[in-house]
Amino acid sequence: MNTMLIVFLKEVRENLRDRRTLGSALLFGPLIGPFIFALMMNTVITRELNKADQPLRIPVIGAQYAPNLIDALKQEGLIPRPPVANPEAAVRDQDADVVLRIPSDFDKSWRKGEASQVEMIYDSSQRETGGSIDRLRHMLETYSRRQGAMRLVARGLSPTMMAPVSVDDRDQSTPQSRAGQLFSILPYFFVLAVFMGGMYLAIDLTAGERERQSLEPLFANPVPRWKVLLGKLGAICVFSLASLTISVVGFGVCGRIIPAEKLGMTLNLGPAFALQVVLIMLPLVILLASLQTLVAAFAKSYREAQTYLSLLMMVPALPSVLLSVLPIKVAPWMFTVPLLGQQVGITQLLRGGELTSMQISTCVTCGLVVAVLATLVTAAVYRSERLAISA
Incomplete structure (x- = not known):
């Protein structure tokens, strides 16, 4: 234990002195998600609200x-704006929305009482x-219904x-469930914060020490x-965890400055x-942490480990991509699958739902079982004599 x-x-002490590790784990990794998310959502919401409030100017x-x-x-x-000679080209070149x-x-x-046709080019x-x-279509449909009703009254x-x-x-949706649909990308940012928080530390403690020839002694x-492995995994x-906490707090602050209430x-x-x-x-x-250490153990240099872990970073994105493309109904078995269970659980919280104690315990227990298995595999690799060979 000692x-x-x-x-x-x-x-922990050595990496607290490393500015690159600190910047990645405690600044760039956890805060880049909230910063990008807040900037993107504020820009989109403000632009759409401004366009909705302003008169519709179209040729x-x-x-x-x-x-x-x-x-x-x-x-x-x-x-109305002046007509254009080539409306199709104006729309393609983004000179006009419609x-x-x-x-x-x-x-x-x-005059004949027949349907009169107009064209929307977009x-x-x-x-x-x-x-x-949508605004122009709504205007035309409103005018059409009004005139159709007047024709019937005249007859x-x-x-x-x-x-x-x-x-x-x-509509059975609530303001929070609609927000959950719009902000469903948040779980991936949390996973990314965990990944970025430990990535450079995992590389340095395995491939980095191997390259510096400090792993052999x-x-x-x-x-x-x-025991050496558990000490390194604890530091990672x-x-x-610090990166995740900063990211969660950062998104909590962003949730207060994003004008979601303006969209209902x-x-x-x-x-x-x-x-x-x-x-x-x-x-x-x-x-x-175990997977990053395991992958970094197969690299002989810091740069090689970075390449391997950059490919591994795509794995956490798979559940987010699947849930955004496939209309999957939440089922109890999903909480038994690491990454998928976290994605489903956080999405449910964003929609205003509550996680039951069974769902939380299933998600945590199954995740810990898989984490222990990954740690055992990493420990088996650490027992190999090839890991201590620098060249």
């Missing part, structure tokens, strides 16, 4: 053929144009004949190697959320 404690304190071709329609759209907030084109026979069809692949397209018919089925929307001491876990959402990242996140993430701290 050996493990000595190795643990030695590694209109053939406005002279439907003056009543243009007047009605102006009352809804449309400001172009409204009114054909020359619009008034003839209107590029749906341009993500930032969605708000303008002595009830406007309700246009809608034989009335649909009453009853360490293993030459009459001390079981598994401390830095990873509630983002609750308070102390209760933070404590549950840290609890279910604890097994991943040990598991990732």
Whole structure:
């Protein structure tokens, strides 16, 4: 026990003096996620709200053929811009979000009581144009329904004949569940904070010492190697846990400055959320520390270990990608799978749900079992004489 404690304190003290490790574990790793997330969400929300509040300025071709329609759209907030010669090119080149084109026979069809067609020219692949397209479509649909009702009244018919089925929307979502859908990327940032918090320390304590030829004299001491390994893993876990804690606190601060309420959402990242996140993430701290040490043990240099661990970093992203693409219903077995259980649990918390004691215990227990297995495999590699050979 004294050996493990000595190795643990030695590694922690030495790496606290290393600015690169401190910057990665306690600054860059845990804070880059909240910074990027807050900047991105504030920019997107502010831009969309500003566009929604401002008048809709779009080019209109053939406005002279439907003056009543243009007047009605102006009352809804449309400001017609001069027509463009090539609307398709203007949309592709992002000179206009959407172009409204009114054909020359619009008034003839209107006088006959027939459907008069207009064209909305846009590029749906341009993500930032969605708000303008939806606003214009809503304006046109509102005008169409109003004029259709007036035609029926003029013929002595009830406007309700246009809608034989009335649909009453009853959305069961809550402000927090809608926020959970929008901010579902958060679990990956937490896993990334754990990974970045321990990565450089794991590289330095294995491949780095091997490259500096300091691993051979360490293993030459009459001390079981598994005790040396546990001391190193303890140091890595401390830095990873510190990185996770800073990241959770950082996102809690970001949750207060992101104007989610303007979108009808509630983002609750308070102390209760933070404590549950840290609890279910604890097994991943040990598991990732063991995996990082295991992968770094196969590298003979610091740079080679960086390459290997950069590839390993893609593994934690798999659950986030799967859950964002596949409409998977939450099932109890998911909490038994490391990474997936944490992803599902944190997403459930973001949506305003609660984790039961069974779900938390399953997630933590199964994660610890896998972490112990990974540690045993790493210990077996540490017993190899090849690990002590620097060249």
